[in-house]
Amino acid sequence: MYGNAYIDPNDKAAAMIANEDPQKLEAFEKRIAAGEKIEPKDWMPKEYRKQLIRMIEQHAHSEIIGALPEGTWITRAPGFRRKLALMAKVQDEVGHAQLLYSAAETLGKSREAMINDLIIGKSKYSNVFNYPAFTWADACIIAWLIDAGAIINQVANAKGSYGPYCRALDRICTEESFHLKYGHDNVVTLATGTQKQREMVQGALTRWWPPIMHFFGPSDKISNHTEILMRWKVKMASNDDMRQQFLNMYVPKIWDLGLVIPDPNLKKNEEGVWEYTEPDWDEFKKVINGGGPCNAERLAVRRNAEERGRWVREALNTTESKYIVPLA
Amino acid sequence: MNQNSTEAIKELLYKMADDLLIIGHRNSEWTGLGPILEEDISFSSMAQDKIGQAQAIYQLLHDLGEQEPDTVAFTRNANQFHNSQLVELPNGEYDFSLVRHFLYDHADQLRFEALANSSYEPLAKVARKVKGELKYHVFHANTWLVKLGSANEESHSRMQTAFNDAWNYALGMFEKSAFEDQLIAEGIFEGEDILQEKWLANITPYLIKAGIEIPASSNWKPVFGGRIGQHTAELSPLVEEMSEVFRYDPTAEW
Numbered sequence: 061m062y063g064n065a066y067i068d069p070n071d072k073a074a075a076m077i078a079n080e081d082p083q084k085l086e087a088f089e090k091r092i093a094a095g096e097k098i099e100p101k102d103w104m105p106k107e108y109r110k111q112l113i114r115m116i117e118q119h120a121h122s123e124i125i126g127a128l129p130e131g132t133w134i135t136r137a138p139g140f141r142r143k144l145a146l147m148a149k150v151q152d153e154v155g156h157a158q159l160l161y162s163a164a165e166t167l168g169k170s171r172e173a174m175i176n177d178l179i180i181g182k183s184k185y186s187n188v189f190n191y192p193a194f195t196w197a198d199a200c201i202i203a204w205l206i207d208a209g210a211i212i213n214q215v216a217n218a219k220g221s222y223g224p225y226c227r228a229l230d231r232i233c234t235e236e237s238f239h240l241k242y243g244h245d246n247v248v249t250l251a252t253g254t255q256k257q258r259e260m261v262q263g264a265l266t267r268w269w270p271p272i273m274h275f276f277g278p279s280d281k282i283s284n285h286t287e288i289l290m291r292w293k294v295k296m297a298s299n300d301d302m303r304q305q306f307l308n309m310y311v312p313k314i315w316d317l318g319l320v321i322p323d324p325n326l327k328k329n330e331e332g333v334w335e336y337t338e339p340d341w342d343e344f345k346k347v348i349n350g351g352g353p354c355n356a357e358r359l360a361v362r363r364n365a366e367e368r369g370r371w372v373r374e375a376l377n378t379t380e381s382k383y384i385v386p387l388a
Numbered sequence: 389m390n391q392n393s394t395e396a397i398k399e400l401l402y403k404m405a406d407d408l409l410i411i412g413h414r415n416s417e418w419t420g421l422g423p424i425l426e427e428d429i430s431f432s433s434m435a436q437d438k439i440g441q442a443q444a445i446y447q448l449l450h451d452l453g454e455q456e457p458d459t460v461a462f463t464r465n466a467n468q469f470h471n472s473q474l475v476e477l478p479n480g481e482y483d484f485s486l487v488r489h490f491l492y493d494h495a496d497q498l499r500f501e502a503l504a505n506s507s508y509e510p511l512a513k514v515a516r517k518v519k520g521e522l523k524y525h526v527f528h529a530n531t532w533l534v535k536l537g538s539a540n541e542e543s544h545s546r547m548q549t550a551f552n553d554a555w556n557y558a559l560g561m562f563e564k565s566a567f568e569d570q571l572i573a574e575g576i577f578e579g580e581d582i583l584q585e586k587w588l589a590n591i592t593p594y595l596i597k598a599g600i601e602i603p604a605s606s607n608w609k610p611v612f613g614g615r616i617g618q619h620t621a622e623l624s625p626l627v628e629e630m631s632e633v634f635r636y637d638p639t640a641e642w
Contacts, residue, residue: 127420134416134624138460138634138642140443144436150419151432158425195634249641256637363420369423371546372482375539376424 073249073284076107092293093295097223099388100166112222113167113293114183120160121185123153125358126183129193130202138196145242149203152235156202159231162386165236179363187344188271190352197250197257197264204243205268208310209275212302219294251317258318260336265314266322273323273339274347393574395506396567398452399470400577403565403615404499405445406471409461410623412438412631414479423482430528434489437521437641438488441555444514453508462634466624476623483543486536490594491558495587497522500584522552530568544599551600556583559584560611563639585617 077085091098098104127150134150137143149185161171177183188206193199211233216297250261274343277299280286284327289295307326311334347355414608417434422428454460474492479485500522504513537542562580571577595602613619634642 124420124425131420133633134419135413136632137627138636139462140439142642144439144443147416147419147432147436148440151429151436154420154428154432158429162423194471196636254640256636257640365421365423368421368481371542372423372427372536375536375543379538 070372073288074093076285076288077105080105087293091147092221092291095228096140096221098221099223105292108292109167111289112225113164113169115162115294116164116167117169117177118173118184118186120157120164120174122189123157123160125178125185125189125362126202126206127153127157128352128361130199130357133193133196133199138198146199146203149239149242155168156232156235156275157230159228161223163228163339165386166224166353168385175366179359181350181365183237184348187273187348187352188275189358190347190355191268191271192354194267195260195264197247197260198267199245200243200250200261201264202243203239204247205310207236207243207274208240208308209272209302211240211310212305213276213297216296218361219293220296239352243357248317251319264317265319267320270339270343271307273303273336274344276300276339278308278341278344291348304334307336392570393576394452395423395455395591396570397511397576398449398454399565400571401445401449401511403470403472405442405449407492407496407561408438408445408470408476410469410626411488412436412442413626414475414477414485415489417479418485427482430483434525434528437525441514441518441521442561444518445511448510448514456635462631463638464627466619466627468616469617469619469627470615471619471623472561472563473611473620474554474558474561474614475555476614476626477557478622480553481546482548483502483546484553486529487547487554488558489525490533491554491591492561493522493525493529494591495558495561495583498530498583498586499524502578504635510605511576511578533594533600534597537595537600538596547598548600551595554602555603556609558610559608560612560614562610563608563612563615564585565615569619579639616630 085105087199088103088105097107130146130153134143134146137146152318163231164174165171175185181305188202193202211380215231215234218233220229221227227245247261250257258356278298280298308328311321312329313324323337325335327335329335343387346352350356391464412435415438417432418428419435420428422431441498442461443457446454446460449460474488477484477488498517500515500519503511504519506512506515506642533547537547538544562584564580565571572579592602
């Protein structure tokens, strides 16, 4: 998992390159067009730096917040095999946060500042984690389908232009591919299991379908702003394209298991495009702005963890320790 | 191996496996909540080792005729567990978790080192593998104990308090079984007394470095009972939580 970073559509395109040195900007864009990676010490437009920090930071937050709904099932996982696998999976996610915070730090914002912005509600994380994981099957659906969605997003972003982020994503995607197998194996076990297990997994899919459809974000308006971000290889694929890719890869697999997707309009049309009931974007906006079932709880847990751990961090902060920005 | 030895070995294996399962479970509760990401990851890593080690020992029990590891771990009631009370206590703050980790892992490392030479070969084989993993757990515990014990006033006072709270429970790890003499005589296990003596020798230098004081031995009151199924009120909710999904449909494959 977990990130599905997206760009604020309200930013104005013109403002993005205002006050930048045109020659430097041109050279920068040429390098990107030639497929080169931008590295931390290289010149970059202010807006490029800002959008990347925001995107990577949001991705990192999604990893640690995403560890909460799944983490609650570690202590209840049924049997050694599942318990060990889930522990390893969630540990990977926290490790991804560590990698991503380091990647974002190369752009000049410290991990502490990022975590602080998270707990005061200033920066966002993936909206899906504002929903609860009611049953074991919810954790299994998350591991399969949310991770699947994240892989689509991250494989695209791994081809972006910022070196440290791309390298972190390459490693993350490799680990995610195991999570996907883990999640799929769990869902297959439940879907082909006893009556109680089948009901459990169907219930989870029904609950998680709307957040999954929300996962890639609303249709992007093709603005100059989006165009610049795509030229800079910050944004790599449109939200709708990623959603289509997801549906194409996973709907057949879900149907194969005899599970019912709660959308009567879902079908692939003659042009090979998936049609579906338009997700409720008002609900999406409400949740992203703090009105979801678990927003308050997730941030409270995170805040509490930060508070309880403060004395440990203070103890580490000795006179001989000094802050070092990671290299990449 | 006579019937009597089998019972003695089973008793030994149960207490070890149950200790590992329960401490692993407690360690895993730090997932997502550690004081820094790196520690979150460390506790999660150690939890995986502990649970994996528990599974290996339940498998040895299964080889001796007990039920499958999953059945043993996920369907017993709290009073059927043989773990020491130390491992079932809630995590508390990071200070207590760390002190417990230090006290438990030093003992465990010595236990597995001794068992690597056990006359019961299947256990010796597992122990030779496990002791390699424990080296890192002990290293982690030593580093943090010394660091936090000596960093500043607050961290020192927290660590000393946590240590005082854990101490008598830690002594309870060395509760002897009814088969103690037999295990020693047959070369299966060197016994709890020797283990405790070595443990004290190993932990003392780190405690001195950390500035943490061990209570005078005249005040030691080991908390026994765990090995014979007597537990604090904390174990039962843990066991219920652990087995919640497994018991939801006992006929199912999970």
